[in-house]
Amino acid sequence: MDSALLEVHPPSYGALPTTEKSLRSESGFIARSSGPLIVTFVLQFLLETTTIFVSGRLGPDELAIVSLALCSLNITALAFYQGMSTSLDTFCSQAFGAGKPLMVGVYFQRCSLMMLLVTVFPLMPVFWYSGSILKLLVPSETLAMECQTFLRIMMFGTPGLLFFETGKRFFQAQHLFNAGTYALAVAVPIHFVLNWFLVLHPNTGLGLMGAPIALSLSFWISSLAMLVYAFFSNGKQCWGGFDIQKASTNWGPMLKLALPGVVMVEAEYLAFEVMTILAASFGTTSLAAQSIGSNVGAMVFQIPFAVSVAVTTRIGHFIGIPDTKAAVYITRISLGLAACMGLFNFIVLFMGRTALSRLYSDDANVITAASKVLMLAATNQFCDCINIVSAGILRAQGRQKVGSYLNLVSYYIIALPLGYVLAFVFDLEVYGLWMGLICGVFVLACGEIWCILRSNWDQIVVTCNSNHDS
Incomplete structure (x- = not known):
């Protein structure tokens, strides 16, 4: 090479x-x-x-x-x-x-x-x-x-x-x-x-x-x-x-990417904060379990997010060259790696859910509740790893606007409303909130993959050239 x-x-x-x-x-x-x-x-x-x-x-x-x-x-x-x-x-x-x-x-x-x-x-x-x-x-x-x-x-x-x-x-x-x-x-x-x-x-x-x-x-x-x-x-x-x-x-082209980028990040941040606020309605044990699940999820998040940054840089380079065949090839490899990471994270969280819960609390009720939450958090890893890496691919393409729409729909039309119904109507409490999140992230990952697979790479290169300073 x-x-x-x-x-x-x-x-x-x-x-x-x-x-x-x-x-x-x-x-x-x-x-x-x-x-x-x-x-x-x-x-x-x-x-x-x-x-x-x-x-x-x-x-x-x-x-x-x-x-x-x-x-x-x-x-x-x-x-x-x-x-x-x-x-x-x-x-x-x-x-x-x-x-x-x-x-x-x-x-x-x-x-x-x-x-x-x-x-x-x-x-x-x-x-x-x-x-x-x-x-x-x-x-x-x-x-x-x-x-x-x-x-x-x-x-x-x-x-x-x-x-x-x-x-x-x-x-x-x-x-x-x-x-x-x-x-x-x-x-x-x-x-x-x-x-x-x-x-x-x-x-x-x-x-x-x-x-x-x-x-x-x-x-x-x-x-x-x-x-x-x-x-x-x-x-x-x-x-x-x-x-x-x-x-x-010449701030215009940059703002067109920056503002949707804020929506992408803010949508996920606020969704987890809303889940924590709702979890407080079910008592201190549920709130503690939710906090443990969110904290562990934030730590595990670092692995696919790091991969997504590397992928963004790599694909962005080939769009700049331009070499769309290489960009497409790396996109396919990246999605495959994301699926493997999702499986790895699932195994780690699922097998270690009780041990991880004990690191945060000695209370038996909190450990039991947190273990169940981590089981759901582990399941969420399958689609979330694909979601995180796919978001990196969209950033490389300069399609933050697409990602912002998908995030808003997935979190605020699917994940949170469904989680609320499961938690309060079907009495699944904090576990219902996580089930709603899993469904929302599944839709988000599927939507991102669909948009990526239907990418018009030649048009992406044209847009890239028009956005950059001469």
């Missing part, structure tokens, strides 16, 4: 050559690329998990405040950043494949500036007055106002999170999948130390309010560590310097 794309080291920055593909080489490439991405996503997951764990050491009230505040942060900030960054999955990978490395840097600047103006600055007043909103949703005014204080501090950390999300895409488009791993390998240990000194330390600790300070600093450290990485890697070859004129113009 003489393709630069198939080498372990970073590829050359010219147009990527068309070459003979094989099942072994392409599967190996996706596996090698996914490894560091899985580590990156797990480390990023640890930032918030550590904040929750440390806050829980302060007491149950502090744990409730941080849990609600981080839930609000994820729904408003993180989901928007991840959703809008999907436009870079399309633009950067296609530009790199087309042999336009400097445009990768331009798109990174454009998306970052756009997100600062469209999300960060508008979110600041939302965070500042979030207590007024949260008082309508939670019974305790004290809880709402403490969350408001937490989110006000987090305002200063959200730009760091934004640049980390867009920075990951900048490097991933160049097959530098280790960038996020190295950055978080620096940030996570520092995050542990910051939590000790700012939250728990008897002399320097600030108590609960030290937690958002530590998390905000860690977001910025992650971004700065990635910037340092750029100077010591080939990633800087895609950087032509700051160009405010190019960054502040």
